Amino acid sequence: MCGICGEVSFTGSQADPSAIGRMLDVLSARGPDSSGAVIRGRVGLGHRRLKIIDLSARSEQPLVDSDLGLSIVFNGCIYNYQELRTELEAKGYRFFSTGDTEVILKAWHAWGEDCVNRFHGMFAFAIHERESGRVVLARDRFGIKPLYLSETAGTLRFASSLPALVKAGGVDTTIDPVALQFYMSFHAVVPAPYTILKGVRKLPPATIRVIEADGTSREKVYWDPRYERTSEEVTRSFGEWQEMVLDALRTAVDRRMVADVPVGVLLSGGVDSSLIVGLLAEAGQKDLMTFSIGFEEAHGEKGDEFVYSDIIAKHFNTDHHKLFVPSSDLLKELPGAISAMSEPMVSYDNIGFYLLSREVAKHIKVVQSGQGADEVFGGYHWYPPLAHSNNPAADYAKVFFDRDHDKLGQHLSPDWMAAKDEARAFVEAQFNKAGAEDPVDKALRLDSTIMLVDDPVKRVDNMTMAWGLEARVPFLDHELAELAARIPPEHKLADGGKGILKAVAREVVPKEVVDREKGYFPVPALKYIAGDTLDMVRDTLTSQAARERGLFREDYLNALFDDPSAHITPLRGSELWQVGLLELWLQNHEL
Numbered sequence: 072m073c074g075i076c077g078e079v080s081f082t083g084s085q086a087d088p089s090a091i092g093r094m095l096d097v098l099s100a101r102g103p104d105s106s107g108a109v110i111r112g113r114v115g116l117g118h119r120r121l122k123i124i125d126l127s128a129r130s131e132q133p134l135v136d137s138d139l140g141l142s143i144v145f146n147g148c149i150y151n152y153q154e155l156r157t158e159l160e161a162k163g164y165r166f167f168s169t170g171d172t173e174v175i176l177k178a179w180h181a182w183g184e185d186c187v188n189r190f191h192g193m194f195a196f197a198i199h200e201r202e203s204g205r206v207v208l209a210r211d212r213f214g215i216k217p218l219y220l221s222e223t224a225g226t227l228r229f230a231s232s233l234p235a236l237v238k239a240g241g242v243d244t245t246i247d248p249v250a251l252q253f254y255m256s257f258h259a260v261v262p263a264p265y266t267i268l269k270g271v272r273k274l275p276p277a278t279i280r281v282i283e284a285d286g287t288s289r290e291k292v293y294w295d296p297r298y299e300r301t302s303e304e305v306t307r308s309f310g311e312w313q314e315m316v317l318d319a320l321r322t323a324v325d326r327r328m329v330a331d332v333p334v335g336v337l338l339s340g341g342v343d344s345s346l347i348v349g350l351l352a353e354a355g356q357k358d359l360m361t362f363s364i365g366f367e368e369a370h371g372e373k374g375d376e377f378v379y380s381d382i383i384a385k386h387f388n389t390d391h392h393k394l395f396v397p398s399s400d401l402l403k404e405l406p407g408a409i410s411a412m413s414e415p416m417v418s419y420d421n422i423g424f425y426l427l428s429r430e431v432a433k434h435i436k437v438v439q440s441g442q443g444a445d446e447v448f449g450g451y452h453w454y455p456p457l458a459h460s461n462n463p464a465a466d467y468a469k470v471f472f473d474r475d476h477d478k479l480g481q482h483l484s485p486d487w488m489a490a491k492d493e494a495r496a497f498v499e500a501q502f503n504k505a506g507a508e509d510p511v512d513k514a515l516r517l518d519s520t521i522m523l524v525d526d527p528v529k530r531v532d533n534m535t536m537a538w539g540l541e542a543r544v545p546f547l548d549h550e551l552a553e554l555a556a557r558i559p560p561e562h563k564l565a566d567g568g569k570g571i572l573k574a575v576a577r578e579v580v581p582k583e584v585v586d587r588e589k590g591y592f593p594v595p596a597l598k599y600i601a602g603d604t605l606d607m608v609r610d611t612l613t614s615q616a617a618r619e620r621g622l623f624r625e626d627y628l629n630a631l632f633d634d635p636s637a638h639i640t641p642l643r644g645s646e647l648w649q650v651g652l653l654e655l656w657l658q659n660h661e662l
Contacts, residue, residue: 074098074119074231075144081286082225086115090239097235103539109133114199118144125170134172140201143176147194147216150326204284212294213547214276214524232413243270244662249493256472256494259417260525298507298516300557317575323548324350334437335360340379342576343441349579352387361389364427367398379584394430411537415656417649419597424534432538442527443546446518447555448572449563463510464502473640482627511560600635608651617654
């Protein structure tokens with residue numbers, strides 16, 4: 072787990088080492104252990120390292136193989152790198168390191184673009200071919216590892232974070248009106264290639280981009296899960312699916328223990344993280360470190376789930392750590408969490424992951440986390456109503472969208488309001504794609520391949536990497552996800568949602584953790600904004616910078632200030648926090 076960056080010039084000039092240096096400075100938290108850069112004429116590569124696999128200097132990056140004429144910077148982890156290395160050695164390749172970075176490099180040489188289909192893991196990498204001058208960018212199937220791009224006349228830059236590209240200079244930092252509409256409508260999800268800034272784009276997940284020396288490029292999507300099933304799969308029993316999921320999940324969790332340092336678990340107390348702990352205990356892990364966080368309650372809403380995480384920690388005898396954050400500390404730490412965001416992310420639990428990661432990083436460098444289970448196995452409340460929908464895109468938008476296009480026009484200033492409903496059109500296009508016929512399958516595919524990438528997954532990456540902590544997500548093992556996609560929707564929707572996974576969990580963890588109302592990662596002080604938090608948000612939205620930007624209608628802001636708790640989105644989010652967070656993020660990053 073690291074931070075990568077680079078520059079490719081198409082004008083004949085050398086890559087700018089000072090720009091790469093500025094990007095590396097911003098990425099320092101992602102890789103606190105070492106830093107390196109290589110300039111090869113018009114191509115420059117930079118890397119910040121977090122030592123997880125092969126702790127020696129032999130795996131320092133940028134990693135250069137002079138014999139093959141290849142250089143690479145890589146962020147992530149290839150869990151099956153040892154098996155791939157054995158296969159490559161059988162083909163005659165010789166290795167000078169024991170890490171996964173060199174395996175990627177030689178896999179590219181051996182198999183070209185097909186190499187990514189062999190990787191089990193999370194990754195973003197850039198490879199430079201000395202002889203052809205070609206540069207290759209790639210991102211993992213679920214976009215767990217980020218890769219941002221900025222292109223100007225004659226230059227391409229890339230980095231693991233958006234702020235790093237901005238710091239390099241020459242970026243158009245104007246707000247993108249389409250991205251703004253996504254942010255305000257699609258529950259703050261801004262899908263690739265968009266970002267909130269016009270001058271920055273992001274490589275979509277499951278994508279390889281090949282850039283030739285003359286600047287021409289092409290992209291290839293190498294993974295597109297199918298939500299279809301054979302007649303045999305339609306009739307397969309619930310119990311058979313249950314056993315298949317348990318086997319696949321055991322494999323997924325075991326894969327993510329590959330490391331030359333200890334691995335812990337972020338334990339929320341919910342089914343997903345509890346199941347990870349149970350499977351690791353089942354596999355014989357001893358002295359497993361687990362970590363939980365809680366906040367003060369507000370408006371009668373509880374701010375922790377310690378009662379359930381305590382049950383799991385005691386049952387499996389883990390080395391458990393609990394962090395309680397009073398509301399006074401929450402406000403003090405918010406600027407740090409906002410600074411860690413590559414893009415504005417409205418979910419309350421950003422601050423939770425940020426503070427929890429700070430605590431965890433004092434003890435270990437790698438954790439497993441339960442993100443992705445709800446999107447892959449059907450755990451959200453908006454899936455069951457879609458089961459017999461005649462207009463699934465409209466019904467999905469009714470539940471998931473923060474506001475429709477008409478209401479958006481009452482909230483955004485006229486200068487920022489587009490005539491076309493871009494967010495709704497996007498969802499309809501996704502629902503109309505081949506490969507998923509059932510309405511629930513359509514929603515699961517959208518949430519797994521789009522929403523998940525630019526909300527939960529991005530959140531976990533940004534907040535953990537702010538403290539040099541690597542988070543691994545076994546529920547996003549692509550083989551497990553492919554299996555889940557083929558499970559008939561009625562099995563996933565059973566038992567109030569996530570039926571298959573709950574059945575698996577009952578085989579592994581105490582039933583009282585499974586058979587309860589679904590919990591969230593609550594931060595009540597940011598949902599029911601009052602006191603010092605309200606003052607901070609109001610001051611930000613009425614500042615000179617915000618007024619000059621003029622994103623929101625003044626009458627709308629005044630209504631939010633007068634009664635914040637009266638303006639809650641369908642997904643139980645604060646509208647005031649949503650608009651305030653955007654402006655806080657922009658000002659935090661001096662935009």
